[in-house]
Amino acid sequence: MWIYAGLTPFVVFALFPVFWMIITAFKHERELYSMRGVPFWFYEGPTLDHFRLLFTQTWFGSWVANTASVSACVVGITLITAVPAAYALARLRLPGATNTAIVIFLTYLVRRSFSSCRSRTSSAGSACSTHGGRWSSCIRRSRFRLRRG
Amino acid sequence: MFGFLRGLPPEIEEAAWVDGCGRLRAILHVVLPLSRPGMATLTIFAFTLAMQEYLYAVVMAAPVDQKVITVGLPTMLIRGDIFFWGALMAGGLLVGVPAAALFGVVVDRFIHGLTAPGP
Numbered sequence: 001m002w003i004y005a006g007l008t009p010f011v012v013f014a015l016f017p018v019f020w021m022i023i024t025a026f027k028h029e030r031e032l033y034s035m036r037g038v039p040f041w042f043y044e045g046p047t048l049d050h051f052r053l054l055f056t057q058t059w060f061g062s063w064v065a066n067t068a069s070v071s072a073c074v075v076g077i078t079l080i081t082a083v084p085a086a087y088a089l090a091r092l093r094l095p096g097a098t099n100t101a102i103v104i105f106l107t108y109l110v111r112r113s114f115s116s117c118r119s120r121t122s123s124a125g126s127a128c129s130t131h132g133g134r135w136s137s138c139i140r141r142s143r144f145r146l147r148r149g
Numbered sequence: 150m151f152g153f154l155r156g157l158p159p160e161i162e163e164a165a166w167v168d169g170c171g172r173l174r175a176i177l178h179v180v181l182p183l184s185r186p187g188m189a190t191l192t193i194f195a196f197t198l199a200m201q202e203y204l205y206a207v208v209m210a211a212p213v214d215q216k217v218i219t220v221g222l223p224t225m226l227i228r229g230d231i232f233f234w235g236a237l238m239a240g241g242l243l244v245g246v247p248a249a250a251l252f253g254v255v256v257d258r259f260i261h262g263l264t265a266p267g268p
Contacts, residue, residue: 021238032235051236054243059216063217064244066218067219067244070199090155090157
């Protein structure tokens with residue numbers, strides 16, 4: 001139980017922006033720019049003015065609706081195209097299917113190289129310090145995984 | 150998705166063929182129900198990418214009522230060098246808190262999708 005106490009600084013570091021966001025959203029406009037008082041808490045009390053501005057003077061409602069519909073469409077199109085494609089690559093004996101899969105995977109890796117590379121190398125317990133080492137080990141491992149199956 | 154289908158034993162599908170299914174029926178009645186966890190992971194990733202998208206969204210939607218959140222908030226609430234900090238943060242909060250709650254539910258599957266063996 002106490003072993004998790006060491007995580008406290010990281011949790012504080014990660015949650016501070018969210019905390020700042022929350023109190024900024026509820027503070028009075030003039031309090032945001034004033035130098036009096038403690039900046040980490042309210043001294044004029046919370047307000048809902050900003051939410052009111054959001055809903056009355058901007059198109060916030062339609063933005064939310066647009067975001068929801070776009071996300072739903074993206075998910076639907078991805079599922080419709082990716083599932084048959086994955087089935088074809090995994091099951092049918094197509095010429096070059098393995099290499100195609102490697103190329104698709106590598107483009108995916110480039111796009112989110114940082115998070116995916118880091119999690120992969122660290123999950124395998126390898127200690128590649130340089131960027132190039134990370135890259136080549138990722139590629140080697142993915143080739144190995146694809147060939148093995 | 151590819152890695153997930155690879156991990157699915159082909160024998161199950163072959164058993165369906167032996168029992169008289171065609172390839173299409175085997176996919177519909179055997180492979181698709183079994184790959185539901187993979188499809189859930191795929192949904193999470195696609196949703197994340199769609200929510201993070203900014204460049205295409207800012208290029209393609211010009212009318213102010215057709216924008217998505219990620220574009221609408223910074224284009225409308227930053228006028229010149231005036232930042233409407235309170236409203237910006239309020240908008241981010243209203244969108245971010247439900248999304249964060251959703252991710253709290255599915256975070257195990259998300260991590261599994263990132264670190265599972267096979268791409």
